[in-house]
Amino acid sequence: MSFIDFQQVHKTYPLGKTEVHALRGISLQVDEGDFVTISGPSGSGKSTILNMIGCIDTPSQGDVIIDGVATSSLNDQQITHLRHQKLGFIFQNFNLIPVLSVYENVEFPLLLGAGKNDPYASWSAQEKRQWVQHLLQEVGLGDYATRKPAELSGGQRQRVAIARALATKPVLVLADEPTANLDSKTGDQIITLMRDMNQSLGTTFVFSSHDPQVLDVADHVVKIIDGQVDADYRTCTL
Amino acid sequence: MTWLRLAFRNVFRQKKRSILLASAIAFGMLAITLLNSLTLAMGTAVKTNFSAALGGHVYISGEVVSPRYYTSNRINEPEFIQQLIADSGFDLVEVKYRSNVRGQVIFGSQSDSISIQGIDLNNETKLAKRIEVRRGNFSQLRQSNTIALPVKQARALGANIGDTVLVKANTTSGQQNLLQWQLVAIIVDQGSFGRSNAYASLSSVNQLINIETNEFQKINLVLSDMNQMQQVTDTLKRQLATLNKAKPEVEESGLFSGMRRMGGTGSTYVDNPWQGTQFEVTNLDDVTQQVMSLVNTLDWIAKAIFVIMLLITLVGISNSYRMVLLERIAEIGNMRAMGAQANNVFRLFIYEAGMLAILGTSAGLVVAQIAITVIQELTFTGRGPQTMFTVAGSIPASLDLVSVALSSALILIMCLLAAYIPARNAAKLDPAEALRTGT
């Protein structure tokens, strides 16, 4: 069974007296370990799809099943716990906590309280520290641990966000247009970094982009137009 | 821990805003603490001064009717009242038997008016310790026809130790009397509104006012526990009433009615004379009642101002946190996405408000303590009625821990209440909405 399973998902938003039909019957599957791109023009529904995978939004119709559980069957507390346990997030605006240092930002998800099934629940403080340091090293920011987000460039901030998204060893990391606020060279580096992490840690990545160029790196591409799947294919993997 | 740390950093995120809010809280705390400590100091000073001036906590005075139907201030049944006190079993530090009179002291061509306390030094031990003897020997007051004068009067008269002075006063029945006394001590007697008494032996004063040697005009009871004042007073009143020895109570009001009652009412004509002594019992609280009610009114006004100031501050805090909520909408959405529960977000806001309150309160407290220290150092040399509010020339201000604890708790609770609604709104934010609208 796929880790993510969308079954005929619709989403409508109220807009004044009318409604916006953001998703019009989306069905898609994502397997563990995949590096998935959701691509499509602005306003096509990418963020809406990612929000549903990320359990921060629920469908108006149809089912979103994450790891065998329909998200609409969970209450706010359970769904928050599921996010904490299994998901990591990367945002277009980086969304680091400005009053925390780079190190503290990456550490933050680890301090949110572990359930007994979480991989890091049994870690000692020492092990946590080593893991955070390791992640910072991996994203190339080993020397920036004590900096504040405001002292970093956009690319560096997004690297911190990647490290933070990976801190709890999630099954899946979601990235909504992670390169949209970066120049193309830095954007490429970020995509490459995510790809590296996908391969070294086996973490599933789902990221969206309105830039058709990024499609080459993905091994699973979902093209969305006007809230519908336009194309859904796997590229040849090695 | 994570959330406390985050809250702490957030407090200092918008420094200007936090400092402004904390200052408002600090100012409120400073004002209430200072006002509280000042009114408390006034109360303490009033009680200390009155208790020193009146020489005790519970006062028993007596009235006797003369054959000509005039009352006079004296206790002509000393054994009866002494026995009553002895039988009562009160926990007493001292029982003072005293007569006093306002008289004219004359030496050569100079004269000065002064209140003369008749004391029995064999019975009173505390007084000799309180009085500072500049010259001569206070214990010589045990002999009759001796007097101790305050420095000021002695100087005004130009009298010295060993000199004989003339003392002129009215007897209890209103005749003038003139006696020759020897000056045996020159003293400084602090603590009765900065005014000093002259002292003479009880029997000499009795002679001056023409009552029996073994009599006296009043008894001052010094209790070992001042809080038993009312109980002792009531017991005595009840016993005297049952024995038909109590002076009928008369309604009197006015600022100094208590004092007047305590001092007796002077000589008046009565239609229905009584046998022996009619006793009247009053205490320090009766005497200070009027002044204390003034002090208490001030205290309540201070509290009202504090509450109003606090309410204004609260509106400020509540508005600030509403702004904070808007500023951090994306951050909150982000934290919720990462797995922070709604109640974590709620607590973050509450912690921040709590820290702000603690910060402001502590700052206010520090400034208040400094101000109180400065006030303690001030000395007042005047002799007007304001001396009622000073003890030995300074204001006995001190930090009142109970009121500090109460106002701190009140500030804290109010700040938390002010942050409650913004905090709840922050917790209720829909993460998707927050991430979409916030930038």
Ligand SMILES: Nc1ncnc2c1ncn2[C@@H]1O[C@H](COP(=O)(O)OP(=O)(O)O)[C@@H](O)[C@H]1O
């Ligand atoms: N909360 C919302 N309220 C109203 N309309 C929304 C809301 N979220 C998204 N939409 C609309 O749904 C459509 C899809 O939006 P979105 O998923 O953000 O597209 P994309 O991320 O591909 O740019 C757009 O037309 C957008 O305006």
Ligand SMILES: [Mg+2]
């Ligand atoms: Mg989008």
